[in-house]
Amino acid sequence: MALAKRPLRVDVVIFAIRDKTLQVLLWKRAEAPFRGAWSLPGGFVGKDEPIEDAARRVLEEETGFTEEVYLEQLYTFAHPKMDPRGELVSVSYYAVATTSRESPDGTFHAARRAPSLAFHHDDVLRRGIHRLRTKAEYSTVPLRFLDEPFTLSDVQAVYEVLLDRNLDKRNFRRKMLALDVLEETQEKRRTGAHRPAQLYRLSSRRTYLLKERGILFPF
Amino acid sequence: MALAKRPLRVDVVIFAIRDKTLQVLLWKRAEAPFRGAWSLPGGFVGKDEPIEDAARRVLEEETGFTEEVYLEQLYTFAHPKMDPRGELVSVSYYAVATTSRESPDGTFHAARRAPSLAFHHDDVLRRGIHRLRTKAEYSTVPLRFLDEPFTLSDVQAVYEVLLDRNLDKRNFRRKMLALDVLEETQEKRRTGAHRPAQLYRLSSRRTYLLKERGILFPF
Numbered sequence: 001m002a003l004a005k006r007p008l009r010v011d012v013v014i015f016a017i018r019d020k021t022l023q024v025l026l027w028k029r030a031e032a033p034f035r036g037a038w039s040l041p042g043g044f045v046g047k048d049e050p051i052e053d054a055a056r057r058v059l060e061e062e063t064g065f066t067e068e069v070y071l072e073q074l075y076t077f078a079h080p081k082m083d084p085r086g087e088l089v090s091v092s093y094y095a096v097a098t099t100s101r102e103s104p105d106g107t108f109h110a111a112r113r114a115p116s117l118a119f120h121h122d123d124v125l126r127r128g129i130h131r132l133r134t135k136a137e138y139s140t141v142p143l144r145f146l147d148e149p150f151t152l153s154d155v156q157a158v159y160e161v162l163l164d165r166n167l168d169k170r171n172f173r174r175k176m177l178a179l180d181v182l183e184e185t186q187e188k189r190r191t192g193a194h195r196p197a198q199l200y201r202l203s204s205r206r207t208y209l210l211k212e213r214g215i216l217f218p219f
Numbered sequence: 220m221a222l223a224k225r226p227l228r229v230d231v232v233i234f235a236i237r238d239k240t241l242q243v244l245l246w247k248r249a250e251a252p253f254r255g256a257w258s259l260p261g262g263f264v265g266k267d268e269p270i271e272d273a274a275r276r277v278l279e280e281e282t283g284f285t286e287e288v289y290l291e292q293l294y295t296f297a298h299p300k301m302d303p304r305g306e307l308v309s310v311s312y313y314a315v316a317t318t319s320r321e322s323p324d325g326t327f328h329a330a331r332r333a334p335s336l337a338f339h340h341d342d343v344l345r346r347g348i349h350r351l352r353t354k355a356e357y358s359t360v361p362l363r364f365l366d367e368p369f370t371l372s373d374v375q376a377v378y379e380v381l382l383d384r385n386l387d388k389r390n391f392r393r394k395m396l397a398l399d400v401l402e403e404t405q406e407k408r409r410t411g412a413h414r415p416a417q418l419y420r421l422s423s424r425r426t427y428l429l430k431e432r433g434i435l436f437p438f
Contacts, residue, residue: 004266005224008297008308047223047306051297076295076310078227078270087266089227089308091295138357 006078006088010055011042011121013074013094013128014063016101016108017145017161022132023108024125025063025097026117033084034118040125041106042090055093063103070096070144075127082120090120094128096144136162140181149185149199152176225297225306229274230261230340232293232313232347233282235320235327236364236380241351242327243344244282244316245336252303253337259344260325261309274312282322289315289363294346301339309339313347315363355381359400368404368418371395 014025026038041062045054055071074092082090109115111129116122135141142158156172176182183203188196233244245257260281264273274292278284293311301309328334330348335341354360355378364377375391395401402422407415 003226003263004268005226006308007222007224044222045297048299049223050299051295051308073294075292076270078264078310080267080269089225089270089310091297091308 004087007086008045008051009042009088009090010045010051010058011040011090011092011124012055012058012071013040013092013125014059014097014103014106015094015111015128015132015145016097016099017158018099018108020157020161022111022129022161024111024114024128025103025106026109026114027106029118037118038109038115039118040092040121051091055091059093059095063101063106069101070141072131072141074124074131077120077123079120090124092124092127094131096132096141098145098147100147133162133164140179143181143202146202148201149187149189150201151189151197151199152182153197155182155200223306225308227264227270228261228307228309229264229270229277230259230309230311230343231274231277231290232259232311232344233278233284233316233322233325234313234330234347234351234364235316235318236377237318237327239376239380241330241348241380243330243333243347244322244325245328245333246325248337256337257328257334258337259311259340270310274310278312278314282320282325284314284316284320284322288320289360291350291360293343293350296339296342298339309343311343311346313350315351315360317364317366319366352381352383359398362400362421365421367420368406368408369420370408370416370418372416374401374419 016023016025025041027041029035029037029039041058043054043058043062045051049057055073059069059071071093072095074094076089076091078087078089080087082088111125114125117125132141136159142162143155145158146154152173155176156167156169159172160167181203182200185199185201187199189199190196235242235244244260246260248254248256248258260277262273262277262281264270274290278288278290290312291314293313295308295310297306297308299306301307330344333344336344351360361377361381362374365373371392374395375386375388378391379386400422401419404418404420406418408418409415
């Protein structure tokens with residue numbers, strides 16, 4: 001069989017939690033096809049460029065995020081009719097940005113009420129939300145949404161947004177501390193008339209899978 | 220940037236459980252590069268061919284499996300130095316075959332003691348084993364290893380192989396039946412002097428995620 005060759009792209013779902021809502025970074029397309037439509041940030045992979053480098057490049061160059069951001073491959077799409085410009089391969093990634101990150105070119109939108117997206121990007125976004133929600137059930141990936149230092153209430157708020165339900169405060173705190181993934185800082189934060197809250201940062205020895213610590217789910 | 224185009228491949232990790240061991244189907248390469256080395260079955264994706272169809276084609280044409288086999292996309296590799304024939308994109312899948320399936324061209328090997336593989340296939344296999352093991356912790360994918368009809372002991376044996384530990388029989392049976400993913404058949408199987416064992420098949424309404432039924436892990 002003659003080898004069919006295709007251009008290779010990366011498309012990146014950049015999530016953040018803002019205003020107690022899961023948000024996703026979108027761009028308004030300035031050019032055809034789908035001119036004026038919203039889409040995920042992305043770009044073509046150069047010759048001799050490893051695909052992971054291309055994903056990191058899109059994340060860093062085009063959104064202005066330069067610090068370490070959690071990035072994970074999501075799914076690969078290669079349907080002949082996917083792009084009116086011709087056959088291509090789109091490898092999607094998702095990234096977890098902290099709340100304080102801003103993008104020079106894009107706009108954050110509520111992920112579950114996002115506008116209809118160009119190309120196959122609705123599918124990519126749907127898979128990204130599903131993956132992230134699943135990871136919230138069994139991994140510490142959600143902690144990557146937090147700007148350091150943070151309180152245990154901040155951590156609980158992240159899990160509540162992702163799982164879309166309220167969690168029991170005492171249970172959550174007990175289990176989260178038992179995971180041994182948080183480190184106490186020397187500081188506390190005072191909010192209103194409340195008792196000052198202990199501030200934490202991520203431990204460098206944080207585990208990825210909650211069950212490695214024998215924690216049963218759901219919280 | 221000029222668009223770099225690459226050939227697109229699929230490579231498939233075909234798992235089965237045989238002799239109480241997780242096994243993987245391998246081929247001995249007849250041609251360069253890596254002539255004589257073991258590799259995963261795979262092939263190039265044709266022009267206008269959706270990638271999922273290509274993966275299913277490799278699974279069906281080249282292994283002789285024609286019936287419905289569980290197939291899931293695993294990971295995409297696109298490193299410039301991956302293949303001596305030049306840059307390409309390899310999208311890997313894994314498949315769950317039942318014990319009775321035979322392959323005309325390949326040989327099953329113990330997955331955790333497989334020989335060193337050609338190209339980047341060691342990486343693919345390692346990711347496949349990891350994904351399958353993770354799914355055994357929270358999904359019903361492992362049931363797809365079973366030829367129907369099967370006993371509850373058969374089911375337990377599959378989970379024990381994947382999780383690599385012994386499970387308590389009473390607990391396992393209680394939780395597995397509570398999942399409501401198995402259907403009793405009219406038959407029983409008699410083995411030696413034991414009481415005849417009830418035979419089951421997969422329910423058509425089987426859920427994918429165990430936690431949808433509120434089952435806590437580990438078993």
